[in-house]
Each structure stands twice: as structure tokens, then as C-alpha cells.
Amino acid sequence: MELSTLDYSLIIVFFAIVLGIGIYVSKKSGKSSSEYFLSGRTMPWWLLGLSMVATTFSTDTPNLVTDLVRTNGVSGNWGWWCFLLTGMLTVFVYAKLWRKSNVKTDLEFYELRYGGKAASFLRKFRAIYLGVFFNVITMASVTLAAIKIGGVMLGLEPWETVVAGGLITVIFSALGGFKGVVYSDFLLFFVAMAGAIGAAYYLVNIPEVGGIQAIMENENVKDKLSILPDFSNKKALITMLVIPLAVQWWSSWYPGGEPGGGGYIAQRMLAAKNENHAIGATFFFNIMHYALRPWPWILVALASLVVYPDIASIQQAFPNVVESKLGQDLAYSAMLTKLPSGLLGLVLASLVAAYMSTISTQLNWGSSYIVYDFYKQQINPNATEKQMVNVGRLSTVVLMVLSAFLALALQNAMGVFNLLLSFGAGTGLIFILRWFWWRINAWSEITAMFSSGILAILLETTSLKEILFNPENGVFPEWGELPFIMVITTIIWLTATFVTQPETKDVLRSFYQKIQPGGPGWAKIIEEAKQDNVEIVANDQKWSVPSGIKAMLLGVVLIYTIMFATGYWIYGETNLALTLTGVAAISAFLLIRAWNKMKDHIL
Incomplete structure (x- = not known):
């Protein structure tokens, strides 16, 4: 060419x-590490x-x-x-x-x-x-x-x-x-x-x-x-x-997702x-x-x-x-x-x-x-x-x-994509919960990281994958590899969480005081702090996560319907495209309302 x-x-x-x-920008970027990286x-x-x-x-x-x-x-x-x-x-x-x-x-x-x-x-x-x-x-x-x-x-x-x-x-x-x-x-x-x-x-x-x-x-x-x-x-x-x-969206760690x-x-x-x-x-x-x-x-x-x-x-x-x-x-x-x-x-x-x-x-x-x-x-x-x-x-x-x-x-490229998904399977739930559940500790993450990685390596480098997921006579269905790693990893890290000591009161209180995550997962820590006359709750605002999840769901509907509508407009399926465009418009309106209500929790 x-x-x-x-x-x-x-x-x-x-x-x-x-x-x-x-x-x-090199001169200014080199002034400090904060400039160089953030x-x-x-x-x-x-x-x-x-x-x-x-x-x-x-x-x-x-x-x-x-x-x-x-x-x-x-x-x-x-x-x-x-x-x-x-x-x-x-x-x-x-x-x-x-x-x-x-x-x-x-x-x-x-x-x-x-x-x-x-x-x-x-x-x-x-x-x-x-x-x-x-x-x-x-x-x-x-x-x-x-x-x-x-x-x-x-x-x-x-x-x-x-x-x-x-x-x-x-x-x-x-x-x-x-x-x-x-x-x-x-x-x-x-x-x-x-x-x-x-x-x-x-x-x-x-x-x-x-x-x-x-x-x-x-x-x-x-x-x-x-x-x-x-x-x-x-x-x-x-x-x-x-x-x-x-399973995949919440259980797997993947770069950018x-x-x-x-x-x-x-x-x-x-x-x-x-x-x-x-x-x-x-x-x-x-x-x-x-x-x-x-x-x-x-x-x-x-x-x-x-x-x-x-x-x-x-x-x-x-x-x-x-x-x-x-x-x-x-x-x-x-x-x-x-x-x-x-x-x-x-x-x-x-x-x-x-x-x-x-x-x-x-x-x-x-x-x-x-x-x-x-x-x-x-x-x-x-x-x-x-x-x-x-x-x-x-x-x-x-x-x-x-x-x-x-x-x-x-x-x-797809082989690398699948390998990275396997390596991170089962760890995602920790990254979601660690902000809102006081009991998760460092050992939860350490065990999850090692168990998912070891399982992924074993399945890729030994005959274990053939034995477990063979479409002819495997123990599990052919599509069960990712759920298998996720379930085993989750069992391991949950076990490690409860058999190891929780983080100290000072660490947990300091984290809560700085972040103010809220929610029932911190109720025990808040109550214990009150009993010790230590105030870690900065304000009496309503917990914002439920409204955040509502906005999340509306955002998901909005973006998926835009994506599908775009495809159907290209395919020439006008009626379906119009319907999805209408759903996208309604979800956008509802999301704007939900977002305006959420601002009070953020500002």
C-alpha cells in the first residue's frame, strides 16, 4: 500500500x-510529583x-x-x-x-x-x-x-x-x-x-x-x-x-472497568x-x-x-x-x-x-x-x-x-482480554463493598488477589481446564470458567475476612471521618464511637447511595437505549429506533431530576 x-x-x-x-508542558510537569502525575x-x-x-x-x-x-x-x-x-x-x-x-x-x-x-x-x-x-x-x-x-x-x-x-x-x-x-x-x-x-x-x-x-x-x-x-x-x-x-461486571477487575x-x-x-x-x-x-x-x-x-x-x-x-x-x-x-x-x-x-x-x-x-x-x-x-x-x-x-x-x-487481542478477566474474577465485589462494609480488611484483598490469579494460571497452564469444562464430559458447563473462579475466590476471601482480625478502631474511625461513606455497613463503628464519646459523623444528611443507585440505573437505561437506537437507525429499523429514542429521552429527563436531587449530598 x-x-x-x-x-x-x-x-x-x-x-x-x-x-x-x-x-x-515538560517544565511545569517536572516541578513536582503532584504536577507530573495529577x-x-x-x-x-x-x-x-x-x-x-x-x-x-x-x-x-x-x-x-x-x-x-x-x-x-x-x-x-x-x-x-x-x-x-x-x-x-x-x-x-x-x-x-x-x-x-x-x-x-x-x-x-x-x-x-x-x-x-x-x-x-x-x-x-x-x-x-x-x-x-x-x-x-x-x-x-x-x-x-x-x-x-x-x-x-x-x-x-x-x-x-x-x-x-x-x-x-x-x-x-x-x-x-x-x-x-x-x-x-x-x-x-x-x-x-x-x-x-x-x-x-x-x-x-x-x-x-x-x-x-x-x-x-x-x-x-x-x-x-x-x-x-x-x-x-x-x-x-x-x-x-x-x-x-x-456476574462479570461486578466480579471482575479489568483495566478501565x-x-x-x-x-x-x-x-x-x-x-x-x-x-x-x-x-x-x-x-x-x-x-x-x-x-x-x-x-x-x-x-x-x-x-x-x-x-x-x-x-x-x-x-x-x-x-x-x-x-x-x-x-x-x-x-x-x-x-x-x-x-x-x-x-x-x-x-x-x-x-x-x-x-x-x-x-x-x-x-x-x-x-x-x-x-x-x-x-x-x-x-x-x-x-x-x-x-x-x-x-x-x-x-x-x-x-x-x-x-x-x-x-x-x-x-x-481477545485472548489477552479473556486472560485479564480471569485474573481479576472474584475480586470486584471487594472493591465495591470495601467503602461500605467495615469488616473487610487487608487480608480480604490479599487472599482474593492471589486466589483468582493462581486459579487463572492453573486453568491456563494445566489440564485442569480440560477436566472441569470439557463440553463433552466436563464437571461443569463449558461456559462455567469465569463463574467458577468467581465463586471459589469469593468463598476464599470471605473466609479469610472472618478468620482474621478486623481493622483497628482508630483506622476505621479515621477512614469514616474523612470519607463519610454512610450506610448500614458502618452502623457498628458509628455506635461504638458514640459510646466512646467520639464523633465521626460529620453531618445528618441522608445516605446518598440509594439515590445514587437509582441514578445509576437510569444512566444505564439511557446509554443502552442510545446505543441500541443508534444501531437500529443504521439498520433502517425505524419503528424500533424511534421507540428506543423515546425511552432514551424519558430516561434522560428522569436522570436529570435524580441528579438535581443528588447535588445536595455532593456539594
């Missing part, structure tokens, strides 16, 4: 602007919201969506659509709690909520576990997608893509810190959206595809169009809808001006992430089934792609090779934007864990601000190198 001068110009201008932003906690909701959207607009996301659609149809996306419930819970319940905590990282929360050596160990261990191990896997998955795009669209060897993309990104990230990431995300969002929408519109209408009506009538596509799985297919219904909505908030989403909430800005940012993110953005990717994936009905056809069209990188997800990149000059440059720039946004966020977030939660806690408690910034920049480079090497060994 030949790039024109216009294509190269668009990509070069984009690179120059992004690097310019990094250099421009931009001084002065960010407005709209900028943080756009940054969240840009960050999750990764090179591996369209590849993953393409893989899901080509393998299981549009309904296969429920594997990640289910995390909207987590997102809405974060918006209306947890965002204000995170901002109120005033911690520098979400791991610092551990020594706010728990005490003693167990809390200290948990904070330091998860700094490495999440900041390095999980982070490197996530970045490797993103880089794998970049490798596939570079191989198909530009004929690049895997190492060439890794060096070219990684070098520019790591320089920008190390220089600009969090402020550089957020400022550039503002640009990256618009470039990425323009590229995705432009590519979808053009590719659906190329002669080989023939437009949306031709796609819907094509034999390779007909059975892939439904937004909901086939209810007569028990296995598909359970694996693609029931488990995600009944953490139950109770966490990771780089928490980092942005902590950088907000105040609690209302934290809530506004996360709400805006969820609307864009779920309601509108998936459809351009889905349309390209459906169009790809017309042009490349199977992997063999992709391999025939692109014989230079190494066999280890072949997969259904490659179809997205294959379709993009058909774009005309100018639009091709814009789309390539948008993919570069998506890659840089995600990787720079992961690098800054992971580096913040290494600096605040490991280096300062374990190695140098008296570290100066300059030393912490320098360690942050060094760890940024190291994380990038590690992820690059791992990316060269990976093959499939």
Missing part, C-alpha cells in the same frame, strides 16, 4: 503537534472526560471489536458492554468518594482504609502487580494491535512498528507527564473520532461492499447483525449475555477540581465510550465479512503477514488498506493517536504506582520531589521496553 505525500504530511503534522505539547488537581470535567475517552480509544479496541463481531456477531460485544454497569456505579456512587479521599494514587487508599503491615504489603505488592505486571500485559496488547496495523497497512516488520511507535510515545510520555497526556488527549479524541467515522462511512460504501443494505443481505453477515444473542441458543445466551450482566473505580479512571477523578467535576468527567466518558463510539468499528467489522469472509482470505490478500499474527482481528486493518489518499492519512494518524493516548496513559499511571506506592514507600521514604519525577521518567521508559518485548510474543 502506497502512502501519498498528503498522507505523510497529516501523520508528520500530528506527530509534531503531540511532541510539541509534551515539550511545552497536574496539581486542577483539571475540569470536560477535559478529563475527553481524556478518558481518548485513552480507551486504543489501537487494540477496534481490533477486539472486529474479532468479537466476526466470531460471535454484534452481540459478542456484551463481553465489554456489560462494564457500563460498573461505569455508572462509579459515576453516581464512587466518583465523589475517590475525590474526597484526596489520595495521590488509588493504591494509597489501602493505607487509608486498612492498617498495619498487611496494608503496607498490599499497597507495595499491588504497585508491582498492577503497575508493572498487569500494565505491561495491557500495553503489550495495545502494541500487538499496532504491529498488526503496521504489518498490513505499511508492510512493516513487528520490530519496526514497536520501535517507531514506542520511541515517540515514550519520549512524549516521559517529558510531559499527566498534563501532557491530558492536553494531547484533547487533540487525539477529535482525530481518532474523525478517523473512525470517516473510515466506516467510506468502507461501507466501497463497490466490494455495496452499502449498508448490501451488508445486511449478505449471507456472511445475516446471522451477525443482532444486538442481542439468539435466545434459542442456550450456550450463546449464557456466555454472551447472562454471565456478563449477572474496575468495580468501584480504580486505575487510570481513578487517576483522572483524583486530578479533578472537585467532586462534581470528577462525577461529570466519568459520566461524559461512559456516554461516549458505550453509546456512540462502538458503531463505526462494528460497521467496518461487518463490512469486512463481505470482503474477507474468513482468515484464509485475509492471509491470501496479505501473504507477507507472519502466521503467528493472523487472526480475525486482522480484518480491521485489512479493510483500512482500501481507503483513499487523505482519508488514509487521517485514519493512520487517528490510529497513531489512539495508540499514543492509551500507552501514554498506561505509562504515566503505572509509573505513579512505582513512584508513590513502591519507591517512596519501600526504597526511599525521604525522596525529594525531583527524585520522584526522575524515577517516574525512568520507570516510564522501562515499562515501555518490557511491553514492547511482550507484544512481539503475543498473537491475539
